[in-house]
Amino acid sequence: MQNVSTQNLFTGSTKLTNTDARNHNLKAISAVKNSIMTSFGALGLDKMCIDSTGEVLITNDGATIIQTMDIVDPAAKILAEIAMQQDIEVGDGTTTVVLLAASLIEKGIKLINQGLHPSVIVNGYKMVYKEALNFIKNTMEQDSKNIKSIIETTISSKVINVEKELFGDILYNAVKNIEDVDFNGNNIYRIENINILKKQGGSIADSNLINGYAINALPSNLMVKKVEKPKIICIDFDLNKVRLPLGVNVTVSDPDKLEEIRKKETTLTLERVDKIIKSGATVVLSSRGIDDICAKPFVDAGMIAIKRVDASELKALAKGLDIPIVTSLSDLEGKDVINTIGNADSIVIESIGDSECTVVYASEKKLSSIILRGPNEQVIEEMDRSVHDGLCVIKRVMETGKVLPGGGAFESSLAIHLEELSTTISSKEGVVVFYFSEALLEIPRILMQNAGLDSNELLSKLLFYHQEGKKKKEKDHYLFGIDLYTGEIQNNIANGIIEPSLVKIKALRSAVEAAISILRIDEIIYVPEEKKEERPQC
Structure with missing residues (x-):
């Protein structure tokens, strides 16, 4: 029987295999990561997106930035899809999920280039995800006591942050107005019953809530x-x-x-x-x-x-x-x-x-309505996106009642825990766990960089604080993160820098799944479009 090669099977196709395929994916992933990295965090910068018709969009929302990009690369599209899904399901953490997924992919490809098999990395990532969930549930997760602090954290990087007290009240009362009870007696919040009406003119401070x-x-x-x-x-x-x-x-x-x-x-x-x-x-x-x-x-x-x-x-x-x-x-x-x-x-x-x-x-x-006022269309549209994120986060927190510390506290605490865990694993997965912890540290590092702080020095101080806290068996050391405005290490739960645990859990899960999907690819085959035979004219 005649052997049929892959090249013959896909006539006219082009292929990238092994290192070339992974480097191609890495290049595409890095391009997406770099495009939104500087917009991450409370002090992140905005992006001006201009479409083919000259329409201007100014935003720092990760999902919106990615949505405006004309992404054609399949690997990059996976990151775009998880950002969109994060926005739909949770409403916040869209930039976080992309940055974390990209970091996990970068670390994974580095391990593959060092000779580790992709299956070992995949198993290691799955193991870390389960361990991270246990760490969140048993150690870090807190009951939500101050909803308005969560709102302020969510909108800290948004345009409406200039009136954070006003919008804290508006968003909280809007969601509280639509509080209902399901068949099981649980509180539910149908945020689709909140209408957001955009009226150009006036200032951001003129926005208000109508019952x-x-x-x-x-x-x-x-x-x-x-x-x-x-x-x-x-x-x-x-x-x-x-x-x-x-x-x-x-x-x-x-x-x-x-x-x-x-x-x-x-x-x-x-x-x-x-x-x-x-x-x-x-x-x-x-x-x-x-x-x-x-x-x-x-x-x-x-x-x-x-x-x-x-x-x-x-x-x-x-x-x-x-x-x-x-x-x-x-x-x-x-x-x-x-x-x-x-x-x-x-x-x-x-x-x-x-x-x-x-x-x-x-x-x-x-029923509730939020009236948004602003000087121009661009500002009002960005306000609309910010309010949507805030409403989604409040809904999730009020339904689940669980929060985590923000400001890099969660990622740095989990990274220290995983680093210690890696030393107890004798198999090859131990190296994967360590690299996973390194990928997590990209989140606080980028936060500090975007705040204009010395990320190397501050991150070292923060990790040392967690390590010492663990040695001394301090109960609340894992709640400590960075105040991006002062550069001080502080208890972020006590200081109101809080995020819904669901946002972090969903981002972690999606990032791990996306990373596994990319790291399992060892060959890219481009099959040309089939040419249609031209029929002779009669």
């Missing part, structure tokens, strides 16, 4: 500006003049018949409006259009009808009011009419600076 649901849409000027105890219906169909379908023609011999058709179109439209009015609703919110001919009956009935409500806002409001979005008038007829109408305390048209918005107040429902 209701704010909609960025307004009724007609002829309609009332306030309705007490409104009966609200949310619809997803047009209230426009009924017209014949496209392609349908009507032939009439008598001109009067044509006028009758036009009157019938108007009558059918007004009948639909009349059904809504008779259903008992006093407020109509539609994601579609409402003709002027339909608006007049609503005005005469003293109702509020708002068209072109953003679909996501309408969906969130309907969910908050526990009503469905009506897609057909048949939902308004019969016994189901009560289930389609929501109750609230009031609906009011309120002024925000030079503009207005509609606010639905419902004290019995779990």
Whole structure:
């Protein structure tokens, strides 16, 4: 039988094997790491991203920076994906997970180049992850007592940090307003019930919280500006003049018949409006259009009808009011009419600076709105991202109730623990554990560098402090990290530099999984696109 080589199997393909493949992946990983490294931490710098249309984006959010990058390399895409997933699942730690994954990959490739087999490294990384979880659960994890300190830590590197006390109150109260209980009696927080409304103008300090649901849409000027105890219906169909379908023609011999058709179109439209009015609703919110001919009956009935409500806002409001979005008038007829109408305390048209918005107040429902004000679009968009991160972190902390010290305390404490553990392991995995501890130290090192501190000197002092604390069996030595503003070693839990344990655990897990995926690759095969045969023209 004739032997078929890999090269023959993939005709026209190109391959990178072993060292070349790993160096290629390492180069791509390092490029992503270096692009976001200086934006990490409370004193990290911002990036200005400009797209092909000239649109400017200024941010230091890791997930946002990576999302704007045109990443084509498969290895680099893995880092981008774990950053996106971290942002979706936790809302914070997106830069941390990329930096940690990149450091683990760099250390792993260094070990492979020194002759260690990838399988040994993979087993070692898995073992370290399990040990790290035990260390977190049994030693480091603390009960959350000061939620606002966690918020301040989360937004410390964000644009809203200039008003950290204001936003600490806004974010905490916004999440507290939507507190609910699930079937098992556990507190849950549906942050999708918090609407973030962006209004350009004013300063960051003009931002505020509304204990209701704010909609960025307004009724007609002829309609009332306030309705007490409104009966609200949310619809997803047009209230426009009924017209014949496209392609349908009507032939009439008598001109009067044509006028009758036009009157019938108007009558059918007004009948639909009349059904809504008779259903008992006093407020109509539609994601579609409402003709002027339909608006007049609503005005005469003293109702509020708002068209072109953003679909996501309408969906969130309907969910908050526990009503469905009506897609057909048949939902308004019969016994189901009560289930389609929501109750609230009031609906009011309120002024925000030079503009207005509609606010639905419902004290019995779990609704909140955050109004963001800022001098320009770039600042407001960055504020929006910062607020989203803050809300996600508060939700996780309030649901789990567990936190870890920030400021490099967690990584340095875990690194010391793993370094000691590596000396007790006689197998090759012991070297892997040691290198893992070295990778962890990249986090506090970069934090210090971005703060303009001497990272070598301070990191040595911090590690020495942990080592001495362990020798003296001090119970709280692992809570000590660096104050990036003063360069002093301090108890970061006591000083309010706190992070949710879930953020660190998820980042650690994702970083280990990404590193294992990359380190297992020993060959890259580029298969060209199959050429289509051109058919001869007849």
